[in-house]
Amino acid sequence: MKKVLFATTALIATAGMAAADINLSGYGRFGLNQTKSGGTTTSTVENRINVDIKGSGSNGDLSWGGKLRMRGSSGAVATLNAPQVHLTSGNVTIYAGNLPGVLDSMPGVYAPTVGYTGGNFANMVTAGDNLAYSSTGAGANGVQVNYSMGDISVAASTADGAGDTQFSVQYSAGALTFAAGVQQGDVAADDVTAITVGYSMGDMSFTAGYGDNNGTTRNAVTVGYSVSADTSVTVYAANVSTAGTDTAFGLGAKHSLGGGASLGVGFEENTAGAQRAEIGVSLGF
Numbered sequence: 001m002k003k004v005l006f007a008t009t010a011l012i013a014t015a016g017m018a019a020a021d022i023n024l025s026g027y028g029r030f031g032l033n034q035t036k037s038g039g040t041t042t043s044t045v046e047n048r049i050n051v052d053i054k055g056s057g058s059n060g061d062l063s064w065g066g067k068l069r070m071r072g073s074s075g076a077v078a079t080l081n082a083p084q085v086h087l088t089s090g091n092v093t094i095y096a097g098n099l100p101g102v103l104d105s106m107p108g109v110y111a112p113t114v115g116y117t118g119g120n121f122a123n124m125v126t127a128g129d130n131l132a133y134s135s136t137g138a139g140a141n142g143v144q145v146n147y148s149m150g151d152i153s154v155a156a157s158t159a160d161g162a163g164d165t166q167f168s169v170q171y172s173a174g175a176l177t178f179a180a181g182v183q184q185g186d187v188a189a190d191d192v193t194a195i196t197v198g199y200s201m202g203d204m205s206f207t208a209g210y211g212d213n214n215g216t217t218r219n220a221v222t223v224g225y226s227v228s229a230d231t232s233v234t235v236y237a238a239n240v241s242t243a244g245t246d247t248a249f250g251l252g253a254k255h256s257l258g259g260g261a262s263l264g265v266g267f268e269e270n271t272a273g274a275q276r277a278e279i280g281v282s283l284g285f
Contacts, residue, residue, distance in 0.1 A: 020055065020056065020057035021055070021056050021057070022053070022054070022055045022056075023054055024051055024052065024053055024054075025051075025052050025054070025285070026049065026050045026051040026052055026284075026285060027049070027050055027282060027283060027284045027285065028047075028048070028049045028050075028282075028283045028285070029046075029047065029048050029049075029116055029117065029280055029281065029282040029283065030045070030046065030047040030048075030280055030281060031045075031046055031047075031116050031117070031264075031278055031279055031280015031281060032044075032045055032046070032278065032279055032280065033045075033046050033117070033276070033277070033278040033280075034276070034277045034278070035274065035275065035276045035277075036274065036275045036276075037272075037273075037274035037275070038274075044074075045074075046073075046074055046117070046278075046280065047073065047074055048071065048072070048073040048074065048117075049071070049072050049073075049078070050069060050070070050071050050135070051069070051070045051071075052067055052068070052069050052070075053067060053068045053069075053070070054066070054067040055067070061089060061090065062087070062088070062089050063087075063088045063089075064085070064086060064087045064088065065085070065086055066083055066084060066085035066086065066097075067083070067084050068080050068081065068083050068084075069081045069135050071135050071136055079136060081098060081134055081135055081136055081137060081138075081139065082097060082098040082134065082137065082138040082139050082141065083097050083098060084096070084097045084098040084099065084100070084133075084139070085097055091147055091148050091149060092145065092146070092147050093145070093146045093147075094143065094144070094145050095143065095144040095145075095146070095157075096142075096143050096144075097139065097141060097142075098133060098134055098138065098139030098140065098141065099131055099132075099133060099139060099140045099142050099143075099144045099157055099159070100133050100144065101129065101131055101132040101133045101140075101144075101157075101166075102131065102144060102155045102156065102157045102166035102167065102168045102181055102183075103126045103129045103131070103132065103166055103168060103181045103183060103192065103194055104126065104129055104131075104132035104133060105155070105168075106126070106168055106170065106179040106181050106194065106196055107170060107172075107177045107179050107196060107198060108177065108179065108196030108197070108198045108207045108208075108209055109124055109125065109126055109194070109196060109209070110124065111196075111198070111207035111209065111220070111222040111224075111236070112124065112207075112209070112220040112222045112236035112238055112250065113234075113250075113252075114234050114236070114250045114251060114252025114264075114266035114267070114268060115252050115264050115265060115266025115268075115278040115279075115280070116254075116262070116263070116264030116265070116266070116278060116279070116280035116281060116282050117264075117266075117278060117280070119250060119252070119266050119268050119276065119278070120268060120270060120276055122248070122270050122271075123218070123220050123236060123238035123248055123250070123270075124209075124211075124218075124220070125194050125195075125196070125209035125210055125211030125218045125219070125220055126181075126192065126194045126211055127192070127211060127213045127216070127218060128183065128189075128190065128191075128192040128213035128214070129166075129183060129192060130159075130162050130164045130183065130185070130190060131144075131157055131159055131162060131164055131166050131183070140157070140159035140162055141159055141160055141161070142157055142158050142159025142160060142162065143157065143158060143159075144156070144157035145157070151171055151172050151173055152169065152170070152171050153169070153170045154167070154168065154169050154170075155167070155168050155170075156168075163185055163186035163187075163190070164183055164184065164185045164186070164190055165183070165184050166181060166182065166183045166184075167181065167182055168180065168181030168182075169181075175199055175200045175201060176197075176198070176199050177196075177197070177198040177199075178196070178197050178198075179194075179195070179196045179197075180193075180194070180195045180196075181193075181194050181195075182194075188214050189213075189214050190214070191212075191213070191214050192211065192212070192213050192214075193211065193212045194209070194210070194211040194212075195209065195210045195211075196208070196209045196210075197209075203225055203226040203227075204223065204224065204225050204226075205223070205224040205225075206221075206222070206223055206224075207220075207221070207222040207223075207224075208220070208221050208222075209221075209222075215241075216240065216241055216242060217240070217241040218238065218239070218240050218241070219238060219239055220236055220237070220238035221236065221237055221238070222234065222235070222236040223235050223236070229256075230255055230256040231253065231254070231255045231256070232253065232254050233251075233252070233253045234250075234251070234252045234253070234254075235249070235250065235251045235252075236249065236250045237249045238271075239271065240271050242271070245271035245272065246269075246271055246272075246273060247271070248268070248269060248270045248271045249268070249269055250266065250267065250268040250269075251266070251267050251268075252264065252265060252266035252267070253265050253266075257281070260283065260284030260285065261281060261282070261283050261284070262281070262282050263279075263280075263281055264278075264279070264280060264281070264282060265278065265279045266278050266279075
């Protein structure tokens with residue numbers, strides 16, 4: 001992700017001196033996925049490539065930027081998503097377009113994910129989030145404002161047509177992180193509350209999450225352990241308040257191959273009892 005594939009710099013004479021850059025970064029991945037549900041087992045060879053096209057500029061204390069994402073997956077023709085632009089002054093950043101997402105950006109939201117792809121993502125506590133970033137579509141097409149002050153940061157967003165607004169607050173103190181966010185919609189089905197708490201201690205990390213989407217609650221607990229500088233293990237358990245569902249769980253491991261490449265394996269069973277396993281390689285560039 002850190003390697004710049006190409007860059008151009010333009011100097012514009014105004015009242016001061018402005019600088020602008022355009023660069024590419026991204027990742028590729030491939031592997032084998034297998035699912036088992038209702039007695040049926042399906043195996044697929046999966047692959048994906050993401051390329052982010054990012055532009056940035058600055059003039060004194062003012063900076064700005066934008067990005068587009070190109071994605072192609074498993075034989076599908078690559079497509080561009082909707083753009084995102086931002087403007088930063090001091091501790092305030094304003095985003096417009098395909099928003100980064102207030103709830104989606106909360107720390108700990110993606111903790112209950114495993115494997116080289118992240119798995120099925122079904123155990124995130126932000127179910128019902130309508131303003132998350134879209135890698136392949138139009139996204140929320142709204143406005144998001146982020147403000148940070150020391151260990152505390154807040155964010156708020158709204159979007160045309162969606163009828164939803166979001167707000168979050170985050171706090172960090174050493175090894176401890178805390179975040180809480182809400183989504184308020186035009187209808188009750190769009191109301192979401194999410195809370196995450198994280199703590200790290202030596203080679204171990206702990207994350208707990210709670211979410212409520214119009215009365216349907218979700219809980220997830222994740223434990224991570226660094227076996228070595230190159231190898232880590234993650235295990236999670238999660239449940240949902242829907243009647244007739246079971247506790248979901250997942251187990252995964254990642255091993256660095258060096259140079260931005262890593263090997264990932266994962267196994268999950270969701271709340272309906274369906275199982276999923278994967279093994280593959282992720283390649284950053």
